[in-house]
Amino acid sequence: MSDSVMDPLLLTLEPQEFQLFRDLIHRQTGIWLRDGKQVMLASRLSRRLRCHRISNFADYYHYVQHCQDGGRELGEMINCVTTNKTAFFREQHHFQFLGDVVVPGALARSSRAPDRPALRIWSAASSTGEEPYSIAITLLESQLRNSLFRGWDLRIVASDIDTAVLGTATRGIYPVEELEEMDPALWKKYFLRGKDDLAGSVKVKKQVAALVEFRRINLMDHSWPLSESFDAIFFRNALIYFRQETQDLFLRRMIRHLKPQGYLFLGHSEHIPWLHDVLEPLQKTVYRLRSRA
Numbered sequence: 001m002s003d004s005v006m007d008p009l010l011l012t013l014e015p016q017e018f019q020l021f022r023d024l025i026h027r028q029t030g031i032w033l034r035d036g037k038q039v040m041l042a043s044r045l046s047r048r049l050r051c052h053r054i055s056n057f058a059d060y061y062h063y064v065q066h067c068q069d070g071g072r073e074l075g076e077m078i079n080c081v082t083t084n085k086t087a088f089f090r091e092q093h094h095f096q097f098l099g100d101v102v103v104p105g106a107l108a109r110s111s112r113a114p115d116r117p118a119l120r121i122w123s124a125a126s127s128t129g130e131e132p133y134s135i136a137i138t139l140l141e142s143q144l145r146n147s148l149f150r151g152w153d154l155r156i157v158a159s160d161i162d163t164a165v166l167g168t169a170t171r172g173i174y175p176v177e178e179l180e181e182m183d184p185a186l187w188k189k190y191f192l193r194g195k196d197d198l199a200g201s202v203k204v205k206k207q208v209a210a211l212v213e214f215r216r217i218n219l220m221d222h223s224w225p226l227s228e229s230f231d232a233i234f235f236r237n238a239l240i241y242f243r244q245e246t247q248d249l250f251l252r253r254m255i256r257h258l259k260p261q262g263y264l265f266l267g268h269s270e271h272i273p274w275l276h277d278v279l280e281p282l283q284k285t286v287y288r289l290r291s292r293a
């Protein structure tokens with residue numbers, strides 16, 4: 001740290017500093033920042049330099065690696081570099097598929113289940129929560145339409161590496177504008193309008209929140225705190241931040257958490273042709289685990 005603190009906004013990340021941060025971020029998160037991302041990274045990291053009154057990136061690099069804070073600053077740095085864009089019912093066709101194919105398939109198999117039938121879904125890069133709450137609403141709507149689905153044990157595990165977005169997700173409070181694209185009948189049923197301090201906001205109702213359990217999972221960690229198998233995994237709009245070897249690593253590990261014939265949902269621009277021998281492409285960015293021979 002230095003006494004003469006400059007405005008970090010004016011700092012540029014030198015090429016060798018960019019390489020150092022890029023490697024650190026890659027080791028910790030799997031995220032690969034390609035050449036040309038220097039300005040974006042400098043701008044995002046500047047917030048951390050300002051917070052600690054550190055005047056240059058080389059000092060911050062040393063600080064983030066050696067400060068004795070139990071990994072707190074490293075976590076804050078990771079929160080700065082993730083991209084968290086999401087929306088309720090983003091890529092609507094996936095939620096249609098969930099209600100029209102995944103739920104009826106589970107119902108058809110349930111006659112063979114000895115106990116209370118259960119449906120498990122994992123939203124593996126859940127960001128601020130819009131995705132897992134959209135899944136929960138879809139399942140609740142399916143219960144209203146189909147009496148055989150009522151009484152099912154439903155659980156959505158929603159995880160992300162970023163502790164800040166998980167905080168927002170757990171609170172379940174959003175600007176009302178986020179619901180503009182949603183069917184008004186749905187949002188009246190599943191959201192409460194905020195008053196006083198929360199005017200202009202909406203909050204997900206308890207019955208929706210009760211289905212979702214948020215956990216911090218860094219997919220780069222050697223073990224994931226998951227004991228259950230899932231009927232479906234939503235891993236959407238995250239693959240694009242990883243190189244193919246990391247994509248392959250994550251997906252092959254995820255597949256082990258799918259039930260037989262379980263489904264994988266990817267984002268609109270994400271394709272995995274090298275895995276088609278294990279994951280059968282069904283329709284746009286929806287895959288089903290193939291039965292083992």
Ligand SMILES: C[S@@+](CC[C@H](N)C(=O)[O-])C[C@H]1O[C@@H](n2cnc3c(N)ncnc32)[C@H](O)[C@@H]1O
Binds near residue numbers: 028086090127161165
């Ligand atoms: C663009 S958001 C996708 C949100 C949502 N799935 C959607 O499609 O709307 C990508 C998310 O991936 C998360 N992410 C990036 N690297 C990760 C990692 N190593 N482990 C877990 N989550 C990660 C980011 O924090 C970010 O919230």
